[in-house]
Amino acid sequence: MKVSINQRPYAGPWGGGNRFIAALCSALKESRHSVVHSLKDRDIDVILIVDPRTRSPNVTFGAGAVLRYLTLRNPSAFVVHRINECDERKGEPFINHKLVRANYVADATVFVGEWLTKLPVWQRHLRSPWFVVRNGSDRAVFNANGFRPWSGQGPIKLVTHHWGYHPLKGFDIYRALDELVGRPEWRDRVAFTYVGQLPKGFRFQNARYVEPLDGEVLAAELRSHHAYLTASVNEPGGNHQNEGALCGLPLLYRDSGCMPEYCEGFGVSFSGWDGFIPALMRLQSDYFALAERMPSFPHTAERMTREWLALLTSLVKERAAIAGHRQLLRDPWAALATQIPL
Incomplete structure (x- = not known):
């Protein structure tokens, strides 16, 4: 053929x-x-x-x-x-x-x-x-080899990555989370890393920012965190959540677009910022059960x-x-x- x-x-x-x-x-x-x-x-x-x-x-x-x-x-x-x-x-x-x-x-x-x-x-x-x-996504690159789950102690480290820089990639949530991790009462509870491109004029004040990565370097960066966050709006069916999940990270995902089709059963969903913190707390409480489930994530x-x-x-x-x-x-x-x- x-x-x-x-x-x-x-x-x-x-x-x-x-x-x-x-x-x-x-x-x-x-x-x-x-x-x-x-x-x-x-x-x-x-x-x-x-x-x-x-x-x-x-x-x-x-x-x-x-x-x-x-x-x-x-x-x-x-x-x-x-x-x-x-x-x-x-x-x-x-x-x-x-x-x-x-x-x-x-x-x-x-x-x-x-x-x-x-x-x-x-x-x-x-x-x-x-x-x-x-x-x-490719399991030869995006896999859990070397991934260390959250121990339940210290801040849970969230990560996301996007090649596209459109605001609907989830920057309403990323902006609010950037402000949250800067508060004294949250610094020891959650950390956030963003990998990828940013909308013009957008800068993080408290979150860790990493320029776009690919392949093994990206996978290693993802595995250095505990959970994967996607706040994408009306997502048609991206690969970013697959790459995070295959690296072993339980998912914290927006209930929008195709994300429930890809993520359900392997994380916790939220609809907007009002539901984000309750979803984050549920992710922490369910973390160990979710982490054990991640090796069966099917979207390879x-x-x-x-x-x-x-x-x-x-x-x-x-x-x-x-x-x-x-x-x-x-x-x-x-x-x-x-x-x-x-």
Whole structure:
């Protein structure tokens, strides 16, 4: 099977989407499938759209090029569109429109969380077949080797990390926690480290700040803490919580977006700052039971890529029937819109 993925992986810290591409490329090649990142070849079996934004530097082709390829060169190729973003995530009304426009050329859609499928945009525009394959992280890098759980004495050390710096990554909570850890009555009870990029003009006053890390260095930093915090709002299904959990850290997570799908059973949830301190206290009281449960955290890259390979293999077997019912010009205006760069 030859798979063309419309985004190349970057080396270094570049967010969870980049890690997905790297993991899938590796798994495909290990299974003796071919991976390319263009539409030059006429014998492509599967085209995978990961990011529709053709102006992004590592995106190699968009939906318009896919439509032309299917029409003029290889109508038997099968198109899969992976959805891992939404307007609700950024608080700005432009991402869903781009995703829907690109999804016009898709034969199947894969979401990284069930929550995404419930959004109004996909209730209006989603076509079958569609699937959910949740993200997973690499246990070869993110593992509990060397992790030392909280003893119950001294401050519990919380950590989070984000490549993106949008305020909805959870900076309302991180800002309030930064103020909390600076209070004398809390200094001996909780500590907080933030790893990653910050919104413009934002600075921590009391929390420990570390610039973006990746790979083994990031994993070592995570393992030097006791619990992982994510306050992300409307999270489509990130990898950051997976990386923390696989390093052995029980989770303190915001009940928002896909986070309950990924974190339930492996931590304590909160809805906002009003519920944060009670959730933190519950995390401390339940810590030892949660720490014992963390080795069974299921969201690994191995599981994710296994599901992806099984799905792609099954879809390729059905591609002739699906391609036979494909109507690329079913909506001429929508087809024309794919030719406008995003």
